[in-house]
Amino acid sequence: MLAIRFDRFGGPEVLTPVDVPVPVPGPGETLITVEAAGVNFADTFQVDGSYLSPDLLPHVPGGEVVGRTRDGRRVLAKVTHGYAQHVVARESAVVEVPEALDAAAALALLTQGLTAWHLLRSAARLRPGERVVVHSAAGGVGTLAVQLAREFGAGRVLAQASTADKERLALELGADEVVRYPLEAGADVILDAAGGELFEHALGSLADFGRLVTYGNASRTAFAALDPARLSRLNAAVVGFWLRPTLARPGALREPLEELLALTLRGRLRPVTGTEYPLAEAGRAHTDLLARRTTGKIVLRP
Template structure:
């Protein structure tokens, strides 16, 4: 089978198509034939070594697929090594999905959908009427967070994006306005996947008892020091979020996914299908994502 693998850390250029033997299912697992594999920004961190140790090499990235079981069921699954024509997954973790639901839309609800749900519900503990600012609002997580913030009762939803095309997209998704810093109004909640200077500007823009939720470091500028005295003066909180350990918490997956799929079925949540790339062009998908040329959910198709 064809898979995408890297044997040393670096940029998108290290991603190479290779021929590998099909994986062998272990106890309680099933072999899946991949229809589409999701691409997440975290995959770029795996590729450059931010997430992985050298002892993990060579490595096939990818954490989610839409695929077929041997008996023909169409499923959404969390996996390891998803950039491949075939993968294995726990039978107990498979979620059957409708035939008429696009693969990109379904995949958007897994990593990005669960992230957006937990950012607002679990980390920010959003309250009705609050003002929410979403950074990278046209991306996979951001485009869902804009819609979910409104669905969960936000009074105003403000978006931060990097281009006019993305401005139009987030306004169509229901954002009240596109903003830049300094903000004209203080925010109760800011969702930040960028870090660096944007994190600093957002922190100074929080209302009293505001929450800045940090869930990524796309700026790749390293850690931003946070002075406890500064937090005290601002009367604000910084909350960190990482999806991977969250998935192990009781009720962290099934309930939120059920709600997300229900919102899609009711037409109240519209996942944004972004670019679709051939599996063998994973390098180009990463290049476009890092250059901010993508929106919504990016997928690789074998």
């Protein structure tokens, strides 16, 4: 079968199409024929070595797929080697999805949807009426976080994005306005995956008892040391978030995912889908993602 593998760390150029055996499911696992595999920013960190050690090479990346099991179920699944024509998944990490739901839309609800859900519910512990700022609001997580913040009762939702077109998309999805730092009124919750200078602007714009949730470092800039005294003066908190350990908690995957699917099927949540690439062109998908040329959910089609 066709899979995408890298044998050394680097940029998108190290992603190589290879022919490998079809995996064999073990106890409690199921084999899935892949309809589409999701591409996430975290995948680029696997490829450049930020997430993996050399002893795990060679490696097939990819953490999510939509596909069909041997018994005919159409499923959405968390996996560990998703850039392939066939994958195995734990039955506990599989959720059935309706035939009518587009594969890219379903994939948007898995890593990005669960991230947005947990950022607001588990990390920020959003309360009704609070003022929320979403950085990278036209991205996979951001487009869903803007909508979920409104769904979960935020008083105002402010969007930050890198281009005018992306700002317009965030406004179409329900953001009240585009954010400009420094904020005059401050924010109760700020969601940041960029790091760097944007993180510093956000930290200085928190309202009393505000929470800045950091869940990535797309700027690839080293974080400055956080002075606890500064947080005391701000009367604020910085909260770190990573989805992988979160999903190990009981009830952290299936229940939120079922809520996201239900909201989507009722038309209350609109997953934004982006470009689709052939599986063999995974390197091009990573190149476009790193260059910020993409919007919404990117998928690979075997």
